[in-house]
Amino acid sequence: MTARLEQLYREALVWDAHAGVFPSPEVDLNLLDEWRQLGASYVSINVGFDVMDWQDTLATLAAYRRWVLEHGDRFVLAGTTADIDRARADDKFALSFDIEGMNALNGDINMISLYHALGVRQMLFAYNLNNAAAGGCHDADSGLTEFGRQVVREMNRVGMIVDCSHAACRTTLEIMDESTRPVVFSHSNPCAVWDHQRNIRDQQIQACAATGGVIGLNGMGIFLGDNDIGIDTMLRHVLYVSELVGTQHIGFGFDYSPDIDVDIGVILRSRPDYWPAGQQYDTKGIRHAGPAQLPALIDSLADSGFGDDDIRGFLGENFRRVAEHAWNA
Numbered sequence: 011m012t013a014r015l016e017q018l019y020r021e022a023l024v025w026d027a028h029a030g031v032f033p034s035p036e037v038d039l040n041l042l043d044e045w046r047q048l049g050a051s052y053v054s055i056n057v058g059f060d061v062m063d064w065q066d067t068l069a070t071l072a073a074y075r076r077w078v079l080e081h082g083d084r085f086v087l088a089g090t091t092a093d094i095d096r097a098r099a100d101d102k103f104a105l106s107f108d109i110e111g112m113n114a115l116n117g118d119i120n121m122i123s124l125y126h127a128l129g130v131r132q133m134l135f136a137y138n139l140n141n142a143a144a145g146g147c148h149d150a151d152s153g154l155t156e157f158g159r160q161v162v163r164e165m166n167r168v169g170m171i172v173d174c175s176h177a178a179c180r181t182t183l184e185i186m187d188e189s190t191r192p193v194v195f196s197h198s199n200p201c202a203v204w205d206h207q208r209n210i211r212d213q214q215i216q217a218c219a220a221t222g223g224v225i226g227l228n229g230m231g232i233f234l235g236d237n238d239i240g241i242d243t244m245l246r247h248v249l250y251v252s253e254l255v256g257t258q259h260i261g262f263g264f265d266y267s268p269d270i271d272v273d274i275g276v277i278l279r280s281r282p283d284y285w286p287a288g289q290q291y292d293t294k295g296i297r298h299a300g301p302a303q304l305p306a307l308i309d310s311l312a313d314s315g316f317g318d319d320d321i322r323g324f325l326g327e328n329f330r331r332v333a334e335h336a337w338n339a
């Protein structure tokens with residue numbers, strides 16, 4: 011990395027739109043120090059997903075929230091982009107919470123404003139399988155239900171980022187049609203580069219960009235390629251999306267989890283309904299790119315001709331723009 015790019019990285023807002031830490035009240039959130047030490051400014055960490063009971067999501071949210079508030083010397087629970095700016099000025103790391111799938115609502119629309127009040131700023135509609143709100147990417151695409159439409163409107167009202175990752179194609183197009191604020195795919199890669207049911211088609215990428223939204227590059231080797239986290243492979247995904255819709259619609263949502271005592275393969279094989287056969291989930295030793303790969307990626311983005319403003323956009327300014335429209339009243 012040249013001194014100039016090092017300085018750009020040091021001074022840039024670095025936004026990771028989704029961490030892949032397995033949500034549980036038992037998780038030691040000191041693991042967030044890894045993002046902090048690598049120069050990241052903000053991460054969204056999930057407190058639940060459809061595989062869990064909604065009560066366990068609430069318990070995880072309660073535990074994480076208490077931990078972050080008790081560690082205010084290093085961490086800030088961000089509710090607005092101004093909170094993130096303040097955290098950076100004070101040399102602290104900002105985070106907020108996301109939930110992967112609407113099972114966490116237990117069928118009750120009032121849960122959205124409750125989650126918002128507790129620090130959740132981004133919600134996904136379905137986690138791989140269909141639920142009461144939406145169709146999942148590994149299921150027969152049931153589309154957005156009437157309840158799902160109410161959910162989009164309520165998220166727009168309270169100020170939460172509408173996130174289409176893990177949902178099925180037609181469903182995501184219906185979500186984007188319903189939303190009056192920008193929509194994201196926080197951690198999804200283009201199908202055209204690596205064909206996988208978790209990845210997204212050109213039509214979805216174009217519809218997302220049309221809302222003013224952003225697609226976050228997922229660092230999981232099985233969504234990038236054949237368990238491939240090479241910088242050239244990551245670059246191919248960024249180049250593809252940028253040629254299709256422009257540089258202002260790309261960010262990072264690495265889906266990364268630090269090396270804790272959780273074997274991702276054991277989890278994935280334990281629920282073949284949510285992580286079905288034929289989708290590489292049985293890959294031994296799934297590899298994972300995360301914020302540690304950012305300096306090398308920035309280097310190759312600069313070598314490919316992207317300018318400083320494009321790179322700052324990828325690193326965080328693009329997601330920040332979405333959050334300003336989605337969170338702030």
Ligand SMILES: [Zn+2]
Pocket residue numbers: 110175176197265
């Ligand atoms: Zn996910």
